[in-house]
Amino acid sequence: MSDIAIHQLPAANPLTGGEILPVDDGTATLRTTVAAIRQGLAATGHGHAVSDVAGLQTALDAKAPLSTPAFTGAVTVPAGSAAAPAVSPAGDGDTGLFFPAANTAALATAGIERLRIAPDGTLQLRPGGSSYLGIVPATPHLAGNVSSIGLVVADGGGASGVFVHNTHNGTYCSQEVRIATAQGGTSFATERARVGADGTLTFGGAPGTESLRVLPAAGSNRAVTVAGSSGGDPVIATTAGRLSFGAIPMLPSYTVATLPSAAARGLIYVSDGAGGKRLAVSDGTNWRWPDGAIAS
Numbered sequence: 001m002s003d004i005a006i007h008q009l010p011a012a013n014p015l016t017g018g019e020i021l022p023v024d025d026g027t028a029t030l031r032t033t034v035a036a037i038r039q040g041l042a043a044t045g046h047g048h049a050v051s052d053v054a055g056l057q058t059a060l061d062a063k064a065p066l067s068t069p070a071f072t073g074a075v076t077v078p079a080g081s082a083a084a085p086a087v088s089p090a091g092d093g094d095t096g097l098f099f100p101a102a103n104t105a106a107l108a109t110a111g112i113e114r115l116r117i118a119p120d121g122t123l124q125l126r127p128g129g130s131s132y133l134g135i136v137p138a139t140p141h142l143a144g145n146v147s148s149i150g151l152v153v154a155d156g157g158g159a160s161g162v163f164v165h166n167t168h169n170g171t172y173c174s175q176e177v178r179i180a181t182a183q184g185g186t187s188f189a190t191e192r193a194r195v196g197a198d199g200t201l202t203f204g205g206a207p208g209t210e211s212l213r214v215l216p217a218a219g220s221n222r223a224v225t226v227a228g229s230s231g232g233d234p235v236i237a238t239t240a241g242r243l244s245f246g247a248i249p250m251l252p253s254y255t256v257a258t259l260p261s262a263a264a265r266g267l268i269y270v271s272d273g274a275g276g277k278r279l280a281v282s283d284g285t286n287w288r289w290p291d292g293a294i295a296s
Contacts, residue, residue, distance in 0.1 A: 082108040122152075150178075233264070251279075256296060262287050270295060 017035035024030075050056050064071070080086030080098030085108050088096030094111035103119035116124045125133045133153055150165025163180045175197040180190055194202045194210075204211030214224075224243070227235040236243065251269040254260065259270070262282040270280050270287075273295060280287040280295045287295040 082106070082113040083111045259287050259295065 015034045017033060017038065019034045020031050021034060021037070022029050023032050023037075050060070077086040079100070080096075081100070082098065083094055085094070085096030085098040087098075088094070095109045096107070098106055098108060100106050100113070100116070101119075105117045106113050107115040114126055118124065133151065150163055152161045152163050161182060163178075163182065165178055165180070166174060166176065177195045178191055179193040181192055182190065191206045192204065194200075194206070196202070196207075199216035200207075201214040202210040202212070207213070222241050223239045225235070225237045225239070227237075229235075251267060253269045253271055255272050256270060256274075259280070260268070262285055265282045265284050268280050268282075268287070270278055273280070273289065277289045277295070279290055281290065282288075289295055
């Protein structure tokens with residue numbers, strides 16, 4: 001290789017590009033020119049594909065543009081928490097979307113959970129507080145119905161609450177609203193009140209087990225008022241007209257020996273009145289027969 005010995009190159013003068021240099025390609029020693037080396041080192045001379053650089057494709061796949069990134073596959077994020085959501089706006093790290101449990105999504109603002117979608121589809125508002133309002137899907141079957149949907153108001157005591165719901169047969173709703181309560185579970189709540197499709201109001205249980213039923217009257221303009229009292233007497237009154245009974249009213253029954261106090265005026269039935277007298281009226285001091293004589 002004496003014809004290409006490097007010591008034959010000018011020691012101090014710039015190379016012209018035509019000089020011959022030895023190169024080793026790992027297998028043999030070859031000859032090239034300074035100009036060819038310059039061309040290979042120039043930026044325009046690098047024609048390598050991404051795959052030619054070990055690990056480059058993997059590194060690029062892990063990157064995404066900061067502005068309007070587009071993904072062609074699934075995107076996963078950490079579960080996050082209400083205080084540090086998995087997805088949040090820039091500069092507001094305690095507001096956004098997080099995933100508190102499997103198959104559950106939630107939204108938080110100011111580090112507090114405000115909205116949750118449970119695995120059964122229940123939508124809960126402010127579940128992180130001491131109470132919450134939820135929209136319940138058909139699956140809980142409230143009050144043993146075939147299917148129902150409605151609202152639940154619950155405290156922080158677990159699976160309990162007050163339910164307002166409507167039943168349906170899978171195609172049509174029942175056009176009635178029911179209020180039920182449950183403790184220790186939401187599968188079967190106990191009905192407490194109902195507004196029927198015809199406007200009938202029932203309280204205390206389902207029709208047939210209710211403690212009070214109010215039937216609507218078409219075109220009615222005379223209201224019946226039932227007023228309770230914490231000290232005085234409860235009142236049943238009408239806004240106009242008389243209070244009419246659709247059945248025989250039953251009076252409380254006493255014997256002459258067990259007559260109650262006459263301080264409150266009223267009408268009673270006396271089972272053993274002298275001379276076959278049966279009805280007694282209180283004048284505020286004594287119980288008297290209809291003829292005015294004191295009951296005895």
